[in-house]
Amino acid sequence: MSTNPLLHIQNVGIRFGGLRAVANFTLKLNQGELIGLIGPNGAGKTTVFNLLTGVYAPTEGEIFFNGERINGLPPYKVTRKGISRTFQNIRLFNELSVLDNVKIAYHSLAKHSIFSSIFRFPKHFSGEKEMEEKSIEFLKIFHLDHVKEEKAKNLPYGQQRRLEIARALAAGPKLLLLDEPAAGMNPQETKELMELISFIRNEFNLTILLIEHDMKLVMGVCEKISVLDHGQLIAHGTPEEIRKHPKVIEAYLGEEVGEEHA
Amino acid sequence: MEWIQQFFNGISLGSIYALIALGYTMVYGIIKLINFAHGDVFMIGAFTGFFAISVLNLSFLPALLLAMIVCAILGVTIERIAYKRLRNSTRIAALITAIGVSLLIEYIFIYFRGAQPEAYPEVLAKETYNIFGAKISSQSVLILCVTVILMILLQFIVHRSKIGKAMRAVAYDQDAAKLMGINVDNTISITFAIGSALAGAAGVIFGIYYTKIDPLMGIIPGLKAFIAAVLGGIGIIPGAMVGGFLLGIVETVVSASGFSLWRDAAAFIILILILIFRPSGIFGKNAKEKV
Amino acid sequence: MKMINRFWKFMLLAIIIYTIIQLLITTEVFNLFYTNTLITIAINIILAVSLHLVIGITGQFSIGHAGFLAVGAYISAIVTMKLALPFPLALFAAGVIAAVAGLIVGIPTLRLRGDYLAIATLGFAEIIRIIFLNIDYVGGAAGMVVSRTTNWTISYICLLITLIVIINFTNSRHGRACVAIRENEIAADAMGINTTYYKVVAFVIGSFFAGIAGGLYAHNFYIIQPASFGFLKSFDILIFVVLGGLGSLSGAVLSAILLTIVSTFLQDYAETRMIIYSLILILVMLYRPQGLMGTREITDFFTSRKKNALKGGENL
Ligand SMILES: Nc1ncnc2c1ncn2[C@@H]1O[C@H](COP(=O)(O)OP(=O)(O)OP(=O)(O)O)[C@@H](O)[C@H]1O
């Protein structure tokens, strides 16, 4: 297994003007793993996701997914290769219904052409019907089917987060990137989210990379954790190792590891 | 010396573009709005100058000053009535409003005055100097002098005065500036006042140099000045100056090479090339959108 | 199937409207003036709906739509007047060449965002106009004489085709991809949507129908001149979409009808018309930036509110 990781990030880095937001970052993810990515504010965690998904092209290093080099690919191609993500600041299609939000993720899996849609060929109807059925199935898994006609922007916060995960999953990823999915959730919602993450991981045979400030969540669900500080990887190991790691403690500057960050 | 001649013509045209472009760039720098109505402020400046010279019998400098004051007031009025409410709306809503304001000024003006053009009175004795075999009119020299003086003044205001500091602070980060005790509303209004005054001056200079003015005269120079601002890097004051001069020279060269009908197209082609290949302009830095 | 049923309802309504108006025209209840206004309304709806696809659905602010109208007008005029080919062929050619122009303009400019895109499209429209101004073959500034061929029937047919194509496009995975771009381009990209492709597609379809409108327009006025396709023309089209509600097809249709009637009455008072138009634009932006209809459709008022799944009209 370890000879052929699903995701292999090699010495990746990026500069924004003078700022080295991420430098010399290396990480291997094997099929089926759930790894946490933590670090203080501004450490470069979201930037790592942006590099993985093609939002930014790395200025140094290489990224291999499934043995294929993917750095420099535009985001939509990365998604089609099997990496999808959620965003730290929720990015739903606000004016669209919950159902349409999920349907959009199915977009590239459907095959009916523009031509057949404009002229309403049978392919259009069967294609759209399939998209609709699959999307509703998904919403059921996430307990969102009862609000499927609601506009995304009108959902309560917790449901918006869940919808974003549902949407990311609908795109059919092998690797799922979650950027602070529990941010702004109350303890009850967080607990449900943890269960949901474990559930989808088994159900969909997923590999997950999770950014989270909530240490309880991270320590609870992740097998391994990577710690970033000032764009540098300062530690990697099991939750136990991370908890005791002197550099991690230093990075959090006296903040007790395990404390919650709102 | 045909080319030197064209170069000087280009500089004269360019200084008018540069003066208008400064207003575009300052306003964009501070509230990220393409103030489409800026070209019409320029037009009102030209007509105010015309009125001051032919009706009030003022000489050049007082007429110039009057036009600048009227335009400053007009600029602030537009900002307070129309743009202030748009601070939190989308850039596109702001852009459409600005287009609306521009057309409103033009057609209200035509409604009350008519669309007929006006011939600018001669306020300055016309002399021609011979420099390297090129004929340079006293007007070109004057235009250049006035432009340069106004630009130096502007640099002084922006970099040395307290209000200039406030302007730069608001442009950099509006919320932080507010926290530092800067009156953001007033600072924005003053930016409009200064930018509009410069457009007013450009209007008078345009009238004297090209002698014909009309209520729709602001549209094309307005667009060109905007192109100049983008060329130099929108939001950057020296960029607007350089962009203005550059565009003026390019246009005169295109005309002089026998493509005068393509002159306007040249400006738009420059705009599109710049937007596509270097949207931050000559002096700008490229920034990535944060995700 | 429910959707097919809807399509026939739409067609029935369309035929009824056509028959009534055609009857009024043949019985001369509608004189030439009214008929003319109807043709203008049809042309303006085509323009409004084609721009709605670009701005309202895909969220790409193009303010140079008159450029494609000009391409359509000139190409169709060349086909009928210079090549002496039939009018329907001229209309088709107008659409195709305008679509090609849309492709050429769209590929480089649609990478730009927001107001930069707006300015670039404005610039391209001006360049297109200046090109026609400089081609002697089409009469330069003096323009081109065109025989009057556009009539109510052909305008109406073109209008129907435009509506059907754009509504069908909107209500499919492709239209949904475009709406996703409007709603959140970064998320759309992250969902596997090739955003550049869909922006260009929407732009090309929009340009195609603007070209058709151009063909109708050219053959409705005896003469076409570059001066008729300037920024003010683009602005006239923009206001239909903005006033109607960004994202609402029926809003664009309604405001096209309304404003065409208003400007017919103000035909001899051009300044007053422009003052009213610009005031409308400013007031809508200041007090109701989502436009009269927002993203809602007129059909939403008849069906239960919860049922509206997608913007852009009902399924056909
Ligand atoms: N597009 C950009 N341009 C310039 N700087 C950027 C850009 N994106 C991120 N940065 C900078 O890179 C650094 C890392 O940011 P990043 O968002 O990755 O941090 P983070 O670890 O996700 O922090 P947080 O916990 O607050 O989400 C920050 O200093 C940020 O300001």
Ligand SMILES: [Mg+2]
């Ligand atoms: Mg982050």
